[in-house]
Amino acid sequence: MPPSDPTNPQSADAARTPRYGSRAVTRGIEVVVQPTYLHDKSDPDTSQYVFMYRITIRNHGPEPVQLLSRRWLITDAHGRASTVHGEGVVGQQPRLETGGAFVYQSFCPLATRWGTMEGSYTFTTEGGEPIQAAIARFYLVSSPQPSGAAV
Secondary structure, eight states, rough: OOOOTSSTTOOOHHSSSSSOOOEEEEEEEEEEEEEEEEEOBBBBBGGGEEEEEEEEEEOOOOOOOOOOEEEEEEETTTOOOOEEESSSSBBBBOEEEETTTTEEEEEEESSSEEEEEEEEEEETTTTOOEEEEEEEEEEEEEEOOOOOOOO
């Protein structure tokens, strides 16, 4: 079943999701996501919508952690889902000291004008204990071309 349409102001999901991003904290690891629609990389006439998302990961926990892998569940507006697994993020497996942060950007193409992403990161502590840190659901929502923008 597809998620409810976040572009509809009456949608329960839209009401719970300010500006379409998300925030989750798991055992002191905070993950904040800020998505953006990329007009200049998208082509609605061919159902190609491209989104950028900026992720900030902060370690509020008592010891350093290292990000080992990621898992994403990407769902389009028709409920078609795909899962992506991989090592690290943007080619790195960052180590986060207590109080430290790591910020990166990545992209997601969709064939529908909106969709969702959610998932988790696998971290390990210095003692070798695994932590599955949640990435709360966030929304990828296209917007009309800004007025006066070149087509």
